[in-house]
Amino acid sequence: MYIQKIQDFILYSLSKTYQNVDLKTIENDGPIVQKSPDSIKSDFGSSLALRLAKLLKKPPIEIANNLSTFLNKNKPDFIDEITVLKPGYINFSINKKDIASKLKNIALEVNTLKKHFDKQSETIQIEFVSANPTGPLHVGHIRGAVYGSALSKVLSFYGYNMKNEYYVNDAGNQITEFGESILNKILKSNKDDTSDSYKGEYILDLANDIQKELNLNSKNLTKEVTKIGINKMLTSIKNDLSKLNVKFDEWFHESQLFKDKTLDEVIKKLNEKEFISQKEGATWFLSKKLGDDRDNVLIKKDSSHTYFFSDIANHYNKFFIRNFNKVINIWGADHQGHIKRTKLAMESLGVESENLIIKISQMVTIKKGTEIVKISKRSGEYVTLSEIVEEVGSDACRYFFLSKSPDTQLTFDIELAKSQNSSNPIFYIQYAHARLIKLLESAKKAKIEVNKDSKITIDSEKELEIGKKILEFPEMIEQIVKELEPHHITRYCLELASLFHSYYQSEKIIDDSDNEISESKILFCNSVLNTIRQCLDLMMISAPKKM
RNA sequence: GCCCGCGUAGCUCAGUGGAUAGAGCAUUGGGUUUCUAACCCAUGUGUCGAAGGUUCGAAUCCUUCCGCGGGUGCCA
Numbered sequence A: 001m002y003i004q005k006i007q008d009f010i011l012y013s014l015s016k017t018y019q020n021v022d023l024k025t026i027e028n029d030g031p032i033v034q035k036s037p038d039s040i041k042s043d044f045g046s047s048l049a050l051r052l053a054k055l056l057k058k059p060p061i062e063i064a065n066n067l068s069t070f071l072n073k074n075k076p077d078f079i080d081e082i083t084v085l086k087p088g089y090i091n092f093s094i095n096k097k098d099i100a101s102k103l104k105n106i107a108l109e110v111n112t113l114k115k116h117f118d119k120q121s122e123t124i125q126i127e128f129v130s131a132n133p134t135g136p137l138h139v140g141h142i143r144g145a146v147y148g149s150a151l152s153k154v155l156s157f158y159g160y161n162m163k164n165e166y167y168v169n170d171a172g173n174q175i176t177e178f179g180e181s182i183l184n185k186i187l188k189s190n191k192d193d194t195s196d197s198y199k200g201e202y203i204l205d206l207a208n209d210i211q212k213e214l215n216l217n218s219k220n221l222t223k224e225v226t227k228i229g230i231n232k233m234l235t236s237i238k239n240d241l242s243k244l245n246v247k248f249d250e251w252f253h254e255s256q257l258f259k260d261k262t263l264d265e266v267i268k269k270l271n272e273k274e275f276i277s278q279k280e281g282a283t284w285f286l287s288k289k290l291g292d293d294r295d296n297v298l299i300k301k302d303s304s305h306t307y308f309f310s311d312i313a314n315h316y317n318k319f320f321i322r323n324f325n326k327v328i329n330i331w332g333a334d335h336q337g338h339i340k341r342t343k344l345a346m347e348s349l350g351v352e353s354e355n356l357i358i359k360i361s362q363m364v365t366i367k368k369g370t371e372i373v374k375i376s377k378r379s380g381e382y383v384t385l386s387e388i389v390e391e392v393g394s395d396a397c398r399y400f401f402l403s404k405s406p407d408t409q410l411t412f413d414i415e416l417a418k419s420q421n422s423s424n425p426i427f428y429i430q431y432a433h434a435r436l437i438k439l440l441e442s443a444k445k446a447k448i449e450v451n452k453d454s455k456i457t458i459d460s461e462k463e464l465e466i467g468k469k470i471l472e473f474p475e476m477i478e479q480i481v482k483e484l485e486p487h488h489i490t491r492y493c494l495e496l497a498s499l500f501h502s503y504y505q506s507e508k509i510i511d512d513s514d515n516e517i518s519e520s521k522i523l524f525c526n527s528v529l530n531t532i533r534q535c536l537d538l539m540m541i542s543a544p545k546k547m
Numbered sequence B: 001g002c003c004c005g006c007g008u009a010g011c012u013c014a015g016u017g018g019a020u021a022g023a024g025c026a027u028u029g030g031g032u033u034u035c036u037a038a039c040c041c042a043u044g045u046g047u048c049g050a051a052g053g054u055u056c057g058a059a060u061c062c063u064u065c066c067g068c069g070g071g072u073g074c075c076a
Helices: A003-017 A023-028 A048-056 A060-073 A096-108 A140-158 A173-187 A201-213 A221-243 A254-259 A262-272 A307-321 A333-348 A385-392 A394-402 A414-419 A425-445 A461-470 A473-483 A488-506 A515-539
Strands: A033-035 A044-046 A079-085 A089-094 A123-127 A161-168 A250-253 A276-279 A282-285 A296-299 A326-332 A356-361 A364-368 A371-373 A410-413
Touching: A003 A023, A003 A033, A003 A044, A003 A060, A023 A048, A048 A060, A048 A089, A060 A079, A060 A089, A089 A096, A096 A461, A096 A515, A123 A140, A140 A161, A140 A326, A140 A356, A140 A364, A140 A385, A140 A394, A140 A473, A140 A515, A173 A201, A173 A221, A201 A221, A221 A385, A250 A254, A254 A262, A254 A307, A262 A276, A262 A307, A282 A307, A296 A307, A307 A326, A307 A333, A326 A333, A333 A356, A364 A414, A385 A394, A385 A414, A394 A410, A394 A414, A394 A425, A394 A488, A394 A515, A410 A414, A425 A488, A425 A515, A461 A488, A461 A515, A473 A488, A488 A515
Parallel strands: A123 A161, A123 A326, A161 A250, A326 A356, A364 A410
Antiparallel strands: A033 A044, A044 A089, A079 A089, A276 A282, A282 A296, A364 A371
């Protein structure tokens, strides 16, 4: 909340003190104001003077002193003290009263945290999970589901209009093989036959299930079985996702692109731009022309289409038929090789590179104790999403997967996760929430009422620390929006909860003998509660009133 | 081979140009007649994979190397 203000203040004073410095260059050169490290007494610091030393041909300490003279003369109310330290740091301490008044707003009105952000005019479509409907979601899909849903939630909180989409691959080879595998189970008497492409318990279940409602005289049996099979799988996928609190606005089917003749349209457009060529009996997209290592096939020799082709069509639909300006895709690391060519294809169709954002979430290795579990849809080796969510719980599951950067290949130890009951940080956060709720109830019983005339007085180190942490909330959100990586919120929330637990332990909040102090503390605790509650809401984790 | 990502405490991971590198778990020892002990307080650990380089300043940027994962199909 303060960083931007201090930065503006510094840049203003820089422009007044050293007129010949180009502010734009300075701003683009990196952050100007940062949180002070714990070892330094102040709250925020700037290393601007150090950076300017070369340019201005002056010792940094001199620049810092010159700037601080101006800064001190024009010091806004929210700053208490400005000091210059050793090589040339300019440090700022924030006024306690200013912190207190900001906390009061947060305490009285949950929406204060949200109001900090402007409503954005832009609509962003975000696609995630999009697993093929040929099998149940497995534990690896949890990561994408959690990442995408939390990111979307934060972006929406920030003010964007978000549309969550699941792309259903319901055409192509995999789907046909899936249908055939089920049909074989229905028609063959030997249910143990393993020659089919898709194996596993769930195929047999599907076969038994479908058999009941199937008309065996149907003209195209495979087609019918496939259709029913996919629908059943989709129902199960939706059900699994809802266990993790994940919901989609749109389930877009690949088959739609065929019905709408989008693929034809795409190839026509690409052809007009001379990115299509026929060779070796296939139709190619000339991505080499745009800098890729090789060209890519769109229509195979047998006249069927590649995944890449319908993927272009899918994106064409997003940008040119449904008219989204900005699209985010979250893909698993196994699709990382598709990024370049997909972006190139879209660029050749006229989409600005920055408007198609593809984020990769790294692989999840599943461990059971010391044994690595391999997951394969076709072999039927499974640890399903619902199995894990039911054992570990949605909250702990979400927190665990959300707490890691998407760039990290993480190891998910199923045994550990199951045993991770009270040692899991999420319970610690939820406990802080439950404690606050109970505390505020007790305050009500003790007839301590807070309203807009109440006042917060910060008079302990712990309160000050909590207050400053709460006011970091907007910057934490901004970082997520900038990087499109929501894991920062888990740490933030944990830190806040930790500070609160420590505070709670160290002093009595409801003091029957002093109503004024109790009122201030209760109001203060309301600001903590509202912030923790907001974080839990953004992580889509429940906020229990009792534990 | 080439392309992408990663390598930070015993373990799981934050930190991607600034000040003495952090958190959770694990370890060890203490704490409750009290608003919830699923809590608190104390406890120590790092060749930031290695070597060079850029910089006033590097875990962070560049180069090379080592290790791990993924990709490199007219599979998805």
